[in-house]
Amino acid sequence: PRRGVLGSTPSPSLAGRWYPVSSLLSGQRPSDEERALARVQTLLDRYGVVVRDLVRNEGIPGGFSALYPALAGLEDVGTVRRGYFVEGLGGAQFAVPGAVDRLRDSSPDGFTILSVTDPANCFGSVLPWPESGTAVTRRAGARVAIVDGSLVAWMDPSGKRAAVFTDDPTIATEALFALSARHRASTLAEIDGGHAHEHPLAPDLVASGFVRGYKGFTIESANHPQRNPR
Numbered sequence: 001p002r003r004g005v006l007g008s009t010p011s012p013s014l015a016g017r018w019y020p021v022s023s024l025l026s027g028q029r030p031s032d033e034e035r036a037l038a039r040v041q042t043l044l045d046r047y048g049v050v051v052r053d054l055v056r057n058e059g060i061p062g063g064f065s066a067l068y069p070a071l072a073g074l075e076d077v078g079t080v081r082r083g084y085f086v087e088g089l090g091g092a093q094f095a096v097p098g099a100v101d102r103l104r105d106s107s108p109d110g111f112t113i114l115s116v117t118d119p120a121n122c123f124g125s126v127l128p129w130p131e132s133g134t135a136v137t138r139r140a141g142a143r144v145a146i147v148d149g150s151l152v153a154w155m156d157p158s159g160k161r162a163a164v165f166t167d168d169p170t171i172a173t174e175a176l177f178a179l180s181a182r183h184r185a186s187t188l189a190e191i192d193g194g195h196a197h198e199h200p201l202a203p204d205l206v207a208s209g210f211v212r213g214y215k216g217f218t219i220e221s222a223n224h225p226q227r228n229p230r
Contacts, residue, residue, distance in 0.1 A: 036070040043067075044080065046119050048099025051089045053126045064092070089126060111178050116142040116154070123151045132163040133193030143182060145175035159183025160216070161190040164201070173204040180210075180219050189216035
């Protein structure tokens with residue numbers, strides 16, 4: 001009789017090619033110096049600029065002091081530069097040359113819309129949140145609008161709550177529109193801790209393309225004459 005195969009069907013999660021990796025573990029464990037260098041290179045690739053508060057927020061064992069020798073060594077060989085590149089982040093700043101050039105050449109034109117958890121967003125981590133009437137957090141799904149390096153607005157993951165950090169009504173309105181465009185089915189109901197209908201920006205929101213509804217404001221059209229969001 002024909003010999004049958006094993007009874008159970010393999011799990012789809014086991015599909016694919018498998019290779020033994022024991023040979024990869026046979027070498028020596030990396031030294032503390034090698035681990036520090038690997039962490040520094042990861043941070044430089046991720047952020048471009050490494051500062052003390054950033055290392056602390058990453059939860060790296062030993063903090064900035066543990067990485068400092070590796071950073072200083074990279075400076076000695078010209079891989080990174082030490083300087084004061086970003087105002088407000090302390091004096092011990094290390095950056096790869098390409099990141100410094102991009103910081104200098106950054107264009108102020110247009111909004112930058114980022115997830116709050118994007119490594120490019122330093123607000124709420126390396127930089128504190130500005131004071132606001134609403135609870136602003138780095139919860140996944142929330143977004144921020146940044147103009148010329150300044151935080152101008154924040155919106156929660158649902159698109160229902162927002163906070164504004166600029167006194168310019170035009171910039172604030174454009175920022176809220178750019179953020180709300182990511183939440184087409186939602187209603188902006190709360191701004192700065194109060195009902196959106198009662199916010200000073202309410203007339204500007206209507207004029208910019210928002211539709212006033214019972215619960216708040218929704219977007220009527222994407223054809224809003226705003227700056228170019230990125």
